[in-house]
Each structure stands twice: as C-alpha cells, then as structure tokens.
Amino acid sequence: MLALAEEVKGRFQGDPSFEYSLAEINPEDAARLVQSGKEPVMKEEARLIATIEQIDRAVGIVPRGAFVKTPLGSVHENRHFEGLSLVEAKKLSSYFHFTEPTDLKNKTLMEKADLDPSTDFLNCLEHDIPQGKGSWSIQLEKGGSVVVLRSLLWLGLTFYHVPMTKQFGYVYFGTGEKNLDLPFML
Structure with missing residues (x-):
C-alpha cells in the first residue's frame, strides 16, 4: 500500500472517504487487485497513513x-x-x-x-x-x-x-x- 500511495500525485482532497482510482495511477497493480477480488481504489485515509509513515522514515x-x-x-x-x-x-x-x-x-x-x-x-x-x-x-x-x-x-x-x-x-x-x-x- 505504501508504494501505491507514493505514486499518487497531487494534494490531499480533505475528505477521508475520497477514493483514488488505482487504474489511473498504476494499471498493472489495479489489474492484480481485480484478479484477487479486491477493488482497485485507495481511500484518502490510507494514503494519509502511508504518507505520514513515509515522512517519519525520511525525516x-x-x-x-x-x-x-x-x-x-x-x-x-x-x-x-x-x-x-x-x-x-x-x-x-x-x-x-x-x-x-x-x-x-x-x-x-x-x-x-x-x-x-x-x-x-x-x-x-x-x-x-x-x-x-x-x-x-x-x-x-x-x-x-x-x-x-x-x-x-x-x-x-x-x-x-x-x-x-x-x-x-x-x-x-x-x-x-x-x-x-x-x-x-x-
């Protein structure tokens, strides 16, 4: 999830339930998720958690x-x-x-x-x-x-x-x- 969150570009929307379409971000990962029965979306709250973790690790x-x-x-x-x-x-x-x-x-x-x-x-x-x-x-x-x-x-x-x-x-x-x-x- 962290790797996918790093690929999302742009600012946060401010809505934790906002969903980013992974098909637009990384079509290969989205296809893998669809095959495994998962929905190819990422909620903003998951992106926020991954970004905080990335910032903590980096700085x-x-x-x-x-x-x-x-x-x-x-x-x-x-x-x-x-x-x-x-x-x-x-x-x-x-x-x-x-x-x-x-x-x-x-x-x-x-x-x-x-x-x-x-x-x-x-x-x-x-x-x-x-x-x-x-x-x-x-x-x-x-x-x-x-x-x-x-x-x-x-x-x-x-x-x-x-x-x-x-x-x-x-x-x-x-x-x-x-x-x-x-x-x-x-």
Whole structure:
C-alpha cells in the first residue's frame, strides 16, 4: 500500500472517504487487485497513513545521544541525555535519522573506529543526499536559545532542540508532497 500511495500525485482532497482510482495511477497493480477480488481504489485515509509513515522514515530525527543502544541491540531513551551544547547543536552531524540504519554497513573500519557504538548507531543527517546542508536548513531562534532544522525535501517539517536541555521534537505542517525539485533548486 505504501508504494501505491507514493505514486499518487497531487494534494490531499480533505475528505477521508475520497477514493483514488488505482487504474489511473498504476494499471498493472489495479489489474492484480481485480484478479484477487479486491477493488482497485485507495481511500484518502490510507494514503494519509502511508504518507505520514513515509515522512517519519525520511525525516524523523533525534539529537545525538538522546537514545542509546545496549550491547544486546535494544534501543532505549538515554536517561543521562542533558541536551547538546550550543556549538554541537549548530552542526548537522549532531542529528540522526530515527529509523533503521543503512549507512553504517557501508562505512570503512577507519570510519567506524571514530564512532561510539552506543550513541552512533543511526544514520547521520550530514550524509543525506544532496550532501551536506543541501536537504536541511539550520537556524538559531530566540537569540540562540532554540536550534531549528527544517527539511527542504519535505517542506513543512520543522525539528527543534533547546540546547542544554532534554527538549526536542518535530512537527509537520505541509501539503504531504515531497519536494522533487530539490536537486534543481541547489
């Protein structure tokens, strides 16, 4: 369902019962659904759920050290996390995607030697494509007391962190459309 939801283009209608015809989106998948006895439509609420999941996987982030990985492999909230310093909070390398890591397997032994396995077990934002600050905007708000990261890939996603505190989070107020023009905007 997630793959089909990604193929639907355009803004949401605002009606959870609105049905998208899958025959117009992907005729092959629609034919498969008809053969299996299912109706070739997708409700807007299913598209919304899939879009939220896609946004969370792509741009759900946490500060470095907010979560720890135990030697047995489980991940827990770090009770000793007291926030990033202001200097660290202004660096893109201090933030990680809060999803299953994929980039760590591609690192060399030399790169892995500098990582702390208990805190550096997630994918770092500085390795996002486009590389560096291409897909993220970092700003200081309220005289430097709040660091704000904004996603340029999913316009409308805002992450905040108050340095030297445990306060961080993100919110998305957007159209539900990925910014596919990002590579051309840089």
